[in-house]
Amino acid sequence: MTDILTHQEAGVLTLTLHRVERKNSLSTAMYAALADALNAAASDAAVRVAVIQGHETVFCAGNDIEDFLRQPPAGPDAPVFRFLRAIATFPKPLVAAVCGPAVGIGATLLLHCDLVYAGDNAAFSLPFVNLGLCPEAGSTLLLPQRIGAHRAAQLMLLGEPFTAQDALEMGLVNRVVPPAECNALAQAQAARLASKPLSSLLATKQLLKGEQQAAVLRRMEEEGALFSRMLHEPAAKEAMTAFMEKRAPDFSKC
Numbered sequence: 001m002t003d004i005l006t007h008q009e010a011g012v013l014t015l016t017l018h019r020v021e022r023k024n025s026l027s028t029a030m031y032a033a034l035a036d037a038l039n040a041a042a043s044d045a046a047v048r049v050a051v052i053q054g055h056e057t058v059f060c061a062g063n064d065i066e067d068f069l070r071q072p073p074a075g076p077d078a079p080v081f082r083f084l085r086a087i088a089t090f091p092k093p094l095v096a097a098v099c100g101p102a103v104g105i106g107a108t109l110l111l112h113c114d115l116v117y118a119g120d121n122a123a124f125s126l127p128f129v130n131l132g133l134c135p136e137a138g139s140t141l142l143l144p145q146r147i148g149a150h151r152a153a154q155l156m157l158l159g160e161p162f163t164a165q166d167a168l169e170m171g172l173v174n175r176v177v178p179p180a181e182c183n184a185l186a187q188a189q190a191a192r193l194a195s196k197p198l199s200s201l202l203a204t205k206q207l208l209k210g211e212q213q214a215a216v217l218r219r220m221e222e223e224g225a226l227f228s229r230m231l232h233e234p235a236a237k238e239a240m241t242a243f244m245e246k247r248a249p250d251f252s253k254c
Helices: 026-042 065-070 080-090 103-110 141-145 149-157 164-169 179-194 197-211 212-230 233-243
Strands: 002-007 012-017 049-053 093-099 101-103 115-119 123-125 175-177
Touching: 002 026, 012 026, 012 179, 026 049, 026 080, 049 179, 065 233, 080 103, 080 212, 093 103, 093 179, 101 103, 115 141, 115 149, 115 179, 123 164, 141 212, 149 233, 164 175, 175 179
Parallel strands: 012 049, 049 093, 093 115, 101 123, 115 175
Antiparallel strands: 002 012
């Protein structure tokens, strides 16, 4: 599909979010395409590394709200949950290049990437509570482990945005560069990885993930069940309606 561009060369599979006019917000079809591409790459010997990137002005503004309301995730095999499992279990190195807004899933998916490079214009946000929902992608387990419980609570409970420099200082990205250089840096690092023995890459990533992968999948299942339930509750309905009507939500009765 044209909203997800795929390119494979010299052992590197590049998945480009290509919906800039909608700030690369993810639709059901895009989730399905990403899940299918990652699952295929996992067993394709010609792929050694995968890269997820956007445009130098925007990475991903989260879910496409209109599409999400039309096609809410129904059950564990919904495209969004298939994508989350695919990215959490991807056995090969996964590199991300992030410029501009990285909101919701656009930020939490990065917790599953092995190397993350950010443009200095990157702007991260985890606004799940503000939308009457709960976080996903195993982020309620992974984020506190990475940055500590108090900082994770600040980002998740208050939904406070944070910059590329903040992300670097918290250890959420590897390096910050000018936006025009970000995708190229990610590609260069992916090429370096692709030149190494695949068996060593697989073994090392498996050891780095260790027993945590099972815990992440369990947490994702717990989050997914809560998320699906909360999506139909008054707070989320008010948040989504307010978003569509371009007004501030009123949670006084939620």
